[in-house]
Amino acid sequence: MFEYGAVKGGLVQRMGWFRVILCLVAGSITVTAAVDPAKASFAKDILPLLEDHCYACHGDGETKGGLALDVFQTEKDVHHGYKIWEQIRKLVAAGEMPPEGRKKRPKDEERDLLADWSRHSLDTFYRTAPPDPGRVTVRRLNRSEYNNVVRDLLFVDFKPAKDFPADDTGYGFDNIGDVLSMSPLLMEKYLDAAETIAAVAVVIPPKEEGPTEFQKEYFKLPVAKDAEAGAFDVFVAKFMRRAYRREIRDAEITRMLAVSKAAAGEGAPLEARVQVVIQAVMVSPHFLFRWELDGAPSNPKAIRRLNEYELASRLAFFIWSSGPDDRLLDLAAKGVLRKQLESEVQRMLADSRAEALVENFAGQWLQLRNLDIVRPDKNLFPVYTPELREDMRQETELLFVDVLRENRPLTELLTARYSFVNERLAALYGLPNVQGEAFRKVVLRGNTRAGVLGHASVLTLTSDPDRTSPVKRGKYVLDNILGTPPPPPPQNVPELEEAGEIKGTMREQMAKHSTNAVCASCHKKMDPIGFAFENFDAIGRYRTEDNGAPVDAGGQLDSGEPFRDAAELREIFATKKSDLFIRCVTEKMLTYALGRGLEYYDKRPVDKIVERLKGNEDRSFHLVMGIVGSLPFDMKRGEAAP
Template identity: 40%
Template sequence: MSLPLGLCRVCVLATRRPARFIGLSALLALLVLCPDASAQKESPTLKPVPQDAFKKTIVPFFNKYCVECHGKDEPEGEFSLMGLMDEASIYSSHKSWEKVFGMLELGAMPPEDADPKPGDAENDKIVAYLDALVFTVDCNAVRDPGRVTVRRLNRTEYNNTVRDLLGVDFRPADGFPSDDVGYGFDNIGDVLTISPLLLEKYLDAAEAVAEAAIAAPPKPEKRKFSGTQLQRTGSATLSGSGAYGLNSSGSVYKYYRFETPGDYILRARAGGQSAAGEDAKMEVRLDAKVLKVFDVKPPRQSMNVYEIKVHVDSDTKKFEAAFINDYYNPTKGEDRNLAIASLEIEGPLDAPSEDVPDSHKRLVIAHPGKSKEASAALASARKVLEPFIGRAFRRPATKAEVDRFTSLVKIASEQGDGYEEALRVAVSGVLVSPHFLFRIEQDPKPDNPKVQRNLNDYELASRLSYFLWSTMPDDELLALAGQFKLHDDKVLEAQVRRMLADPRSQALVDNFAAQWLNLRSLADVTPDRKQFPTFDEKLQADMRRETEMFFETVMREDRNMLDLLDGKFTFLNKRLAKHYGISGVQGEEFRQVELTGNQRAGVLTHGSILTITSNPTRTSPVKRGKWILENILGTPPPIPPDDVPLLAESQSARPDATLREQLELHREIPGCRACHESLDSIGFGFENFDAVGRWRDREGKNPVDASGVLPSGEEFAGPLELVQVLKKKQGDVSRNIVEKMLTYALGRGLEYYDQCAVDSIVRAHAKAEFRFSALVLQIVKCDPFLKRRGDGE
């Protein structure tokens, strides 16, 4: 495999992403980084590999140059080649072979001090053979759809799912630990782990969500009256202990306004002194009506509670407790008396619930009413829980699942909870179930990688909704899944178009675009306030909003996605327009502005992108070039060697030199030129924009030079010409967007066997003039999205 520039092989390795197809990623790097490869348009054709190449060429190469260090006895780096000595291992240990290929292609192995060490021709021959053997995929054979690790909901998905499942208007997951990021996104199954802290957060959130969603009847109000709060008649006398003593007939009472009609409990706390074989009798009255006569047990100092439940209309009434059986016999020393410490009113017990939230009305579709039978409450709970569990689990609930969560209602009821409070317990249980917290796609043979299957309709509904909306499927998707219609091409396409038109597709802006374009990192950027005093949090937010609205317009209007590069419009408010030096924009609200006659076009000239690719005090052509290679062309440069000196050392050598001159000095360092020629050339095309995205014609005392020549030969002068150069690489741009969005849609990194699907999507996307909807439709119709297999290499 002959590579231009010698060091270009280093750049090729850096572009080898998990998804590759017969050296395709090498082509992407060659187009940008290698000058004599610019004319190539298709994947390079590798020379046929001899049938016995593995046995007669690769194995002897390993034995001669590698096994001394990577043999069976304490291999260096804990990496042994002993399990890779037969051709079948290419399939059974594919990850290991990718690592071997990468190290050989980079030239990192065998190391420089190895003896013997293969020559370039011998090494290139092995690299070429391995490229064909390890990464060739026959797209006419059975395709591998890959396998997505069981995925938990990330924080955004959790908040959105709770919102759509229950209608609560708060975001419990905002307090969860941050989600890890893999392949540029925070919805990748392999990195979405669960910590003990997160488990605790799940429990707390489930209780809070259930309490917010279900309105339990208000706790009855309790009003207690004692001492001077009470009025008295007859012999009732307030003692030093705070209780009223009644040594003969008398009473204590309270006039009380019952605001709400309903059932109330009336209580009196009293103690008695018996005489002549009879306890003191206390008559409880409401107005003139006697409600009940209680026998008050001695001793007088030991106060007990006596209560009665009564229905009361809305009115002011006299609540009274009277001593009615006074007895005194001095001869026998017998004296019957009563002491009353307090009166208490509790209620109403059955307060009306007209003001319950919509979430309650939506969820609590059955109620036992006034029935006190446990069976009635459980029957109502089943009617509530069965559809709720089905929606929470994004598939029909099984009888066993409904039984299990209904039993929680039974247990809570037996412990004294009311119907609504018991439902809260069951709902909390559902919200901490793995079937809610995870997107589970159950395979019949999960450990057999040879067993492939189509997703069932409910699994497909979840993939669609979490891809396009970052939330659970809605009723229409679930209904179609229940009718087994989602795999119908016409139905699937109609649903995708419906979902893209729905406001919830804003999730693609907030979660896909914001991560792909690194907009989330804008909040962490801190330009020097002395050099850029107008940059503040409001301007920072405006910059992000501009890019989000631009992407949203491409999506909503189903534009050509290459408009992201050169669209001659943007969205501005007065503050951001002033920052850009654009007149005629007033107010805080954003509006679309045409950029005719302006030096801006597409997202590459947005303040957000220009700021995140700068240093705090100055621009960074290297960062800007690297960002474009990674995020637009999909050809990231390699990680620089550890011994490469920092640019500051070049600055100290010539402190008065321009940034371009300093970087030219840096490129003279061995090992830097090959990659920096491309990084710097692209980055310098945007030097007219300062570190916070303002236009400038001078850098200090020197005029800005934004011209350049890419290693592939294209010349440009200024940002607009460079944008057009980049747009001509539309195949690279489209492929990168396809790979980014497919990664996001699947929730996993792409592998070499995904390239058949990627190639097909890229071709269809180009045929459809790179329309946004065409890309989404092709992704949801590809095998990796519609199918899965068991685990394995």
């Protein structure tokens, strides 16, 4: 799945390259003797293949689909185009180039040469590249982070960002710096929110309400009149440090005191001046953006370790989707946070604020947020209600919490023979003796519903409104479990029959799609996986028949492993395919933690995290610790000017 960033210049976007590349090996590749990929020469062994079998469409002036392969004249050119060559390698290794139906196809050893040479050459390139922490764009707080920071900073129980414009997403997450733009509308919302927050957080006499939690936190109440000035100065320094997430200079405090005095007016009560400070801080770029100092922002070779305040901020936004608390800031001020990193991560994961990692990371990785836009047919599935939808989401979140808090193996997300249900969800599953709204942990009979792939949440969001979708379910697994996403589908693929015209089982209806040569190469990967879950209907209820015929959930993966049903398939994923799953989760979480897409130089840090997991039974704590201790999380660099 390793997604080495988006290709710049729009080349890949213009050329629809997944299908274009199918021509790459369109013909017989003539290799007279086996060649060691490690010793193969691009000029002698690889370039002739491109010249003989690809240039007719993608060279010598031809650029079908916007792709010209004759730009690759040296192995160094291949390394510069590593994003394209990673996909070439995967497609060749999978036997998808050329597609089924071609008159001439390469022999196995010929296909292996191109795939193995590509892998060896690229791996050498990645392994020998200088250590590089990558570039992270200065990013603003997204809506979730804004709400959480306001909650933790001001002790107010509402979500001021609910009316903000929706955050854009990149690489599957809404905390990616490159897509978190700032619009005039959003700036207006910030101004309005700051005013509202200040009014809620601070009560100005003579209102009858007592002091708020915010006032109790920052002031020893009541404050004597002759002590107000000193108390106010202390408040400003403490509040600014928490809000800006760094050490505050005396000059900054002096300016803020002057602003509060000028805005509130002479003789204004203490509470009015506090409100002014809150509003000023809440619209400051130092609050709205996650700043990291950059001595040489345009020099990509200027690599430095984060200072401890910056590390505290990265930790807090990764695990809590909020700013660092006083303990993290105090450790940073003393310069000992790195020395206590492991114990602090344990503390942070045990804190209730770590539920944000479940909601924001797991919720986006497993696409649980998409449940909000899924609309099962009410006539076919009358039991599906907004309440049941939330139950489905909560079940999956609670399993993730359990694996995270109890430091269980990550593969338990696929194999757990226990779950968390309330009465409504238990009824959907046919589980007896569960009553009430409260969720409780239950042991599952057998392994029919083991892990997240047996959860109604995943089964529902990968279905159509009126039926299951083996394609969606298969693609979901390839994308989010195995990390081997298929290419986009070709255009003009006919839809399945409407619900009122359904004839035969879903497997019979899907057969027409897999007979299309262009579609077949991907469907042979997706369909067996998707059909394995046909015992579950479009809202995750178990069934044994589909349209009056017995469900056939058996199949064989394109890599050869046979299975009889979803339970056996999940076991394959958790054992024979566990390396793919662990790497997929690692890459997804590292992307989320860094707020950027992964590049080729991130492969080594990912390898180290995966190795750490292997040495510790794939337990979840070591995924989090591996990430916070990795080079890209702990360091940063500048970027060359465009």
